[in-house]
Amino acid sequence: MRMTRFGRTGRELPSISVGTWSHGGPKVVGKREVGWSGHDDAQALAALGAAAEHGIVHWDTADVYGDGHAEELIGSLWDQVDRDRIFLATKIGWDPGPHGHHYHPTQIRERLERSLRLLRTDHVDLYYFHQCEFGRDDQYLEDAVALFRELRDQGKIRHIGLSDWDLHKLTRYAGTVEPDVVQPYRNVLDDDYEPSGLKAWVEKNDAGVAWFSPLKHGLLLGKYEAPATFEDGDMRNGIPGFRDQALLDHLRRCRDQVTERFGDRTSQPVLMALLGALLADCPTACVLLGLRNPEQVAAAAELGNLLTADEGRWVRELYRRTATE
């Protein structure tokens, strides 16, 4: 497994990490689908066990994935997996809770205790602000940051993380939060890393980076031939790309070209290209890959050294060409 120095955390971690959003199963909040269908507890547990065996030991979860179910699954594994080998990350910041705001100090304290209980551990290695939404006039920002630092001093969390889908927001708040790690949305189609200013901030501050949704939820693999819909409670129903035939055709053409170029280096050329393109221009980054079963873990474990900077650029340019070109 290729290793990365995870920025100023000082930790050497595999550049492929496990994301467990789908392990929470289907979920609806209000009218919004925010979970994943097709989840199976036994498969998810087997995936985590296989990940540990392959040295994929950075695991990412959140308090809201299945309302704690994904954390609970991880916490059930410590008789099979050595807790001390796992770099464990979780998050707070989507469920408003009973105190009026998701970053109200009482909410943060209660939620962290709940996460530690479900994860069956006395600390997490990385605790994230799940989104850069700190209330009107950022009224919760200062106290929330001070509390995270206090929790770090107490040893309940080892490092502070900051996440968001919007990289401009991440860049804006990074100066105040001073996170050790940022968790931004990035894949070869949706890529604001440089234009948002985040790249410059990361390099100046030696931050660790954990790219999320590197496959755009599986869409980019080129495995969909026709528009797809998913069962209720699956967030992919809200992603237009899954129903865009021209895009699906484009992604299958990209899959073929990538297979032609990298097929003699690995049995997983598409995965290697999509992930390698994100790692090639950021030496302190890993990718958070959603892995639902042992087969997907085995495919990720095949990847080895990934891409050079030039190859990464070639892949990004290939996918960005419009579907109608």
Ligand SMILES: NC(=O)c1ccc[n+]([C@@H]2O[C@H](COP(=O)([O-])OP(=O)(O)OC[C@H]3O[C@@H](n4cnc5c(N)ncnc54)[C@H](OP(=O)(O)O)[C@@H]3O)[C@@H](O)[C@H]2O)c1
């Ligand atoms: N901070 C945030 O706000 C935030 C937001 C989103 C995600 N995340 C984190 O990032 C992680 C990854 O993102 P993501 O789950 O959105 O998606 P992703 O990694 O882009 O895609 C994962 C999906 O791709 C498919 N897949 C993976 N490996 C495959 C393989 N070898 N062959 C075929 N299909 C494969 C699986 O779905 P199917 O088998 O169903 O196709 C899998 O669930 C999350 O789990 C979470 O930890 C964080």
